[in-house]
Amino acid sequence: xxxxxxxxxxxxxxxxxxxxxxxxxxxxxxxxxxxxxxxxxxxxxxxxxxxxxxxxxxxxxxxxxxxxxxxxxxxxxxxxxxxxxxxxxxxxxxxxxxxxxxxxxxxxxxxxxxxxxxxxxxxxxxxxxxxxxxxxxxxxxxxxxxxxxxxxxxxxxxxxxxxxxxxxxxxxxxxxxxxxxxxxxxxxxxxxxxxxxxxxxxxxx
Amino acid sequence: xxxxxxxxxxxxxxxxxxxxxxxxxxxxxxxxxxxxxxxxxxxxxxxxxxxxxxxxxxxxxxxxxxxxxxxxxxxxxxxxxxxxxxxxxxxxxxxxxxxxxxxxxxxxxxxxxxxxxxxxxxxxxxxxxxxxxxxxxxxxxxxxxxxxxxxxxxxxxxxxxxxxxxxxxxxxxxxxxxxxxxxxxxxxxxxxxxxxxxxxxxxxxxxxxxxxxxxxxxxxxxxxxxxxxxxxxxxxxxxxxxxxxxxxxxxxxxxxxxxxxxxxxxxxxxxxxxxxxxxxxxxxxxxxxxxxxxxxxxxxxxxxxxxxxxxxxxxxxxxxxxxxxxxxxxxxxxxxxxxxxxxxxxxxxxxxxxx
Numbered sequence: 001x002x003x004x005x006x007x008x009x010x011x012x013x014x015x016x017x018x019x020x021x022x023x024x025x026x027x028x029x030x031x032x033x034x035x036x037x038x039x040x041x042x043x044x045x046x047x048x049x050x051x052x053x054x055x056x057x058x059x060x061x062x063x064x065x066x067x068x069x070x071x072x073x074x075x076x077x078x079x080x081x082x083x084x085x086x087x088x089x090x091x092x093x094x095x096x097x098x099x100x101x102x103x104x105x106x107x108x109x110x111x112x113x114x115x116x117x118x119x120x121x122x123x124x125x126x127x128x129x130x131x132x133x134x135x136x137x138x139x140x141x142x143x144x145x146x147x148x149x150x151x152x153x154x155x156x157x158x159x160x161x162x163x164x165x166x167x168x169x170x171x172x173x174x175x176x177x178x179x180x181x182x183x184x185x186x187x188x189x190x191x192x193x194x195x196x197x198x199x200x201x202x203x204x205x
Numbered sequence: 206x207x208x209x210x211x212x213x214x215x216x217x218x219x220x221x222x223x224x225x226x227x228x229x230x231x232x233x234x235x236x237x238x239x240x241x242x243x244x245x246x247x248x249x250x251x252x253x254x255x256x257x258x259x260x261x262x263x264x265x266x267x268x269x270x271x272x273x274x275x276x277x278x279x280x281x282x283x284x285x286x287x288x289x290x291x292x293x294x295x296x297x298x299x300x301x302x303x304x305x306x307x308x309x310x311x312x313x314x315x316x317x318x319x320x321x322x323x324x325x326x327x328x329x330x331x332x333x334x335x336x337x338x339x340x341x342x343x344x345x346x347x348x349x350x351x352x353x354x355x356x357x358x359x360x361x362x363x364x365x366x367x368x369x370x371x372x373x374x375x376x377x378x379x380x381x382x383x384x385x386x387x388x389x390x391x392x393x394x395x396x397x398x399x400x401x402x403x404x405x406x407x408x409x410x411x412x413x414x415x416x417x418x419x420x421x422x423x424x425x426x427x428x429x430x431x432x433x434x435x436x437x438x439x440x441x442x443x444x445x446x447x448x449x450x451x452x453x454x455x456x457x458x459x460x461x462x463x464x465x466x467x468x469x470x471x472x473x474x475x476x477x478x479x480x481x482x483x484x485x486x487x488x489x490x491x492x493x494x495x496x497x498x499x500x501x502x503x504x505x506x507x508x509x510x511x512x513x514x515x516x517x518x519x520x521x522x523x524x525x526x527x528x529x530x531x532x533x534x535x536x537x538x539x540x541x542x543x544x545x546x547x548x549x550x551x552x553x554x555x556x557x558x559x560x
Contacts, residue, residue: 010383058314067297067319069509070542074316095382097432097464107514134390136442139435 001080003088003105003114004198008122009131009141010094013154016185017122017194018091022054024195025087033085035059035075037068037093055083059090068092072101073108080112087117087198095140098147116203120194121148122183125159125167132170145174149203150181152194157184228289229420232364235534236421236457236479238501244534246557247290249366249423249459249482249503251540255317256547257281265317265543266310269296272350280355283363286550287558291359292366293351294344295540296320297425300370300410301378303336303343317543327379330399335406340413349417356418367419368461369407371426372400372446373434379403389442400446408453415455423459424450424478430464432486439469447476459503463539467491474500484538485510493531501533508537508545517548521556528560 006014006021015036022032033055057079059071072090079085092101098119105114121144124131131141145151151171156164168180179197183190226234231245258265261277268274275293282288298308298320305326311318327333336342340349348367355365370378376385376399389396411422428434429443451458460473461482470492473481480501483492489505496502504527506512511523527535535557 010386058311058318067540070513070544071316071318073509074544078316095433104509107510130387134387135435136386136390136438139431139438140433143432 001076001085001088001112001114002117002198002202003076003090004117005090005092005098005101005105005119006122007092007096007098007101007119007144007147008094008152008154009124009137009144011127012094012122012124013183013185014091014094014122017120017152017154017183018089020185020191021195021198022089024191025089025198026054028195028199030086030199031083033057033079033083033088035072035088035090037091055079055085069100069104072104076105076108076112076114080114088114089198097140097143102147117198118149118201118203119147120150120152120197121145121178122152122154123167123171124155125153125164126155128163128167128170142174145171145178148175148178149201150194150197151175151178152181152183152190154183154185156182156189157186227362228283228287229362229364232289233420233457236459236501238479238499243560244528244557245289245364246535246554247288247364247366248536248541249292249368249421249461250425250537251295251368252282252288252290252292253278253295254282254541254543254545254550256545256550257285258543260285266312266314266320269294269298269310269320270344270347272347273354275347275351276354276358279351280358280363283359285547286554288550288554290364290366291355292368293355294348294367297370297374297378298322299344299348300375300407301326303339303345303410304333304379304406306379322378325379325381327376327399328381328384330395330402333379333399333402333406335402335409339406339409345410345413349413352414352417352419364420365418366421366423367411367414368423368425369410369414371424371429371443371462372403372407372450373443374426374428375403375407376400377428389438393442396442397445400443401449404446404450407450411450411454419455421457421459422455423461423482424454425461427461427463429462429469431466431468432464436468436472440472444472444476451477461503467495470495480533482536486538489527489530489532502531503534503536504532505530505538506535508539508541512537512549512553513542513545515549517546517552520549520552524553524556525560 026032181190235241279291306322307324309323310320457479459480460478463484466487482503485507
């Protein structure tokens with residue numbers, strides 16, 4: 001059971017990506033489970049779920065993280081015992097710190113048999129200036145980017161080449177080792193790369 | 206003295222009586238900076254655990270809406286384990302709900318999920334409607350009912366604690382976070398007015414809880430953590446409101462902020478609470494050094510890693526590390542995770558009772 005995290009600040013396109021990626025990974029023949037912080041926000045109908053054999057679980061939490069850790073561990077245990085997905089995609093809240101989620105997953109790894117897939121952090125290229133200069137945003141955004149294995153420059157279809165270049169340069173300064181990909185869930189750019197990385201990459205802790 | 210609860214205390218030897226100090230006396234003297242025989246074993250955060258719920262046939266999703274069940278679950282921590290307090294409520298939605306937010310209690314969900322806000326009620330400050338009859342707004346009467354039931358059930362020997370979210374965290378419960386963070390930067394005075402209004406509400410609710418019989422009061426401003434807010438923003442945006450609330454809320458007061466707090470620990474202390482509480486991401490030794498010998502610092506074991514996932518033999522050494530690091534008394538960094546085992550709770554109590 002590989003656990004992948006799709007993190008990123010509020011409004012960066014996490015839910016849309018979770019749905020798109022889940023389909024792609026499921027189409028490759030893998031059984032997928034999705035853990036979200038607000039099940040009502042996930043537009044996956046029962047038919048699609050059945051068709052792709054997906055499981056969607058709500059881990060609750062709203063804007064506050066400290067009551068979520070236990071629920072997340074318990075849900076992973078239940079999945080490991082029950083539907084035994086090949087891949088679990090977690091969408092934490094937009095203010096979650098990816099490293100905390102990673103640690104929570106690994107706390108229970110002996111019991112669940114979970115291995116870590118890549119932590120994918122979305123960076124909204126249409127809001128680069130805000131995300132990097134607003135004092136109330138930049139600390140959290142910086143922490144999220146720093147914790148990423150893959151940085152997905154999201155909404156690339158809405159950004160000019162210059163804006164994309166600027167965003168890429170900025171996130172690279174925050175994280176020198178992460179793979180950076182350009183992503184549009186509208187055109188599909190970057191989706192296959194991400195789906196491949198999810199299947200190929202296991203992160204050692 | 207209420208003898209009823211002593212008879213039912215499982216494996217609790219009554220060290221309180223031996224030391225001629227009740228659990229409540231120990232907690233209250235400690236928080237007031239007076240001498241105690243040993244650090245009290247208590248917390249100001251949510252303590253609702255499955256061994257207690259199961260014994261009393263209480264379903265988790267219902268414990269948040271029924272004062273008697275809430276009291277029974279909170280009292281069980283003392284009755285079953287000798288934990289020297291009873292704290293209500295258990296979730297973070299009470300105040301938001303009183304302000305009009307819609308809650309999800311996950312009645313249909315198998316397993317254990319804390320209630321969360323499913324529909325926020327505030328876009329601008331004008332949307333913050335403080336109910337005229339605050340005592341009966343939302344689940345506030347559930348909490349006051351539980352406090353009264355606890356006093357009735359436990360008598361005056363056990364300290365009753367309660368908590369309320371800080372103004373910034375509460376703002377995040379009633380208003381969309383994205384808008385809150387953006388407004389806080391673009392129009393800090395607008396967010397300041399919102400926090401000012403929420404601060405008045407928080408003070409009033411604390412007073413209602415005091416009137417119901419609560420003994421000590423924790424202000425939990427999780428949104429102020431340096432994981433999320435820069436120390437500069439904490440100081441300019443949040444701190445002034447914490448100072449005001451703490452100066453007007455009942456005492457003894459505790460200010461808790463979780464996550465990375467070493468960079469703001471001086472500002473936290475300046476807010477004026479009787480004690481500060483930090484979580485496991487905080488370096489306790491550094492905090493003690495910064496705040497000096499006299500500060501009451503509470504913390505800072507990881508309730509998931511240590512108390513839930515640790516083996517019973519690991520629990521004692523791990524929680525005692527907090528005292529060695531400089532904590533005045535051992536508190537969990539957050540709520541106890543409900544699925545803590547009976548064996549680990551016993552190990553936790555044994556380690557701290559023998560300090």
